Amino acid sequence: MEILRIPDVERQELIARIPDDESGSLQLGTLGPAGTSSEYVAQMMSHCVADGARLRIVLEDTYERCMDALTESRVDLVLVAHAYPGINAFYMHPGLEPAIVFRGSTPExxxxxxxxxxxxxxxxxxxxxxxxxxxxxxxxxxxxxxxxxxxxxxxxxxxxxxxxxxxxxxxxxxxxxxxxxxxxxxxxxxxxxxxxxxxxxxx
Known part of the structure; x- marks a missing residue:
C-alpha cells in the first residue's frame, strides 16, 4: 500500500509557502499528542516537501484547538484528516481556506x-x-x-x-x-x- 501520495502541483503549492529565508520555517499544527496518525502523516509530509527542518510540527490536543491556533496565527497551517467528523467547520470558516489536499495512509x-x-x-x-x-x-x-x-x-x-x-x-x-x-x-x-x-x- 502506498503510504503517501502528494500530487506535484500540491507539493509545489506547499513549498511556495515556506519562507525564502534559509532560517525560516512553517509551523504545521495537527492533532496530538505524539503518536497520532495525524502526527505520523505530518512527519511524512514534512520530509516529502522539504528537508524536514523547514516545516515544524506543532501538536494540539484536539482539532478544534488546531483551528484556534491557526486563526490566532500561532501556526501557519493545519493538517486535518478527512475522517474527522468536524472537518466541515474548517471548510466553512470564512477566515480559512484549503491549501492542499493529498492522500496519506495511517500506521496500522x-x-x-x-x-x-x-x-x-x-x-x-x-x-x-x-x-x-x-x-x-x-x-x-x-x-x-x-x-x-x-x-x-x-x-x-x-x-x-x-x-x-x-x-x-x-x-x-x-x-x-x-x-x-x-x-x-x-x-x-x-x-x-x-x-x-x-x-x-x-x-
Whole structure:
C-alpha cells in the first residue's frame, strides 16, 4: 500500500509557502499528542516537501484547538484528516481556506493492551474499549461484533488511557502502541486516508 501520495502541483503549492529565508520555517499544527496518525502523516509530509527542518510540527490536543491556533496565527497551517467528523467547520470558516489536499495512509491499527493485562477473547464481551471515534467502524469490519466503547480525543490518548490503567483495551495505531509500550492482540490494517492542509485566507 502506498503510504503517501502528494500530487506535484500540491507539493509545489506547499513549498511556495515556506519562507525564502534559509532560517525560516512553517509551523504545521495537527492533532496530538505524539503518536497520532495525524502526527505520523505530518512527519511524512514534512520530509516529502522539504528537508524536514523547514516545516515544524506543532501538536494540539484536539482539532478544534488546531483551528484556534491557526486563526490566532500561532501556526501557519493545519493538517486535518478527512475522517474527522468536524472537518466541515474548517471548510466553512470564512477566515480559512484549503491549501492542499493529498492522500496519506495511517500506521496500522489494531486492538492493543498492556503487558500486564491477561487478554482472553471472551473478555471483549465485558471490557470497555477506548478509541478515538473515527476508527471505531474497524471493529465491525475486522471483528464482526459490537464492543462496548468509550471515546478519547485521539488514538494516542486512547493508548495513554490503557497505559495509565484507565482502560485495559484500546483501538490505536502501531506508533501510539509502541510509544506507550502496548501490544496488539488483534491487528486490523492501515487506513488509506485523504487529508487537507488549511491556511488562513489570503484575501
Amino acid at each position: 491499527y489494531g486492538l492493543a493492551i498492556r503487558d500486564d493485562f491477561v487478554f482472553r477473547e471472551e473478555l471483549l464481551e465485558s471490557e470497555t474499549v477506548v478509541s478515538h471515534p473515527a476508527p471505531i467502524p474497524l471493529v465491525r469490519y475486522h471483528l464482526g461484533r459490537p464492543l462496548q466503547m468509550a471515546t478519547a480525543d485521539s488514538t494516542s490518548q486512547a493508548a495513554c488511557d490503557v497505559a495509565d490503567g484507565r482502560y485495559n483495551v484500546a483501538i490505536t495505531n502501531e506508533e501510539a502502541a509502541r510509544q506507550h509500550h502496548l501490544k496488539f492482540v488483534y491487528k486490523f490494517s492501515r487506513i488509506p486516508m485523504t487529508w487537507t492542509v488549511f491556511a488562513r485566507r489570503k484575501d
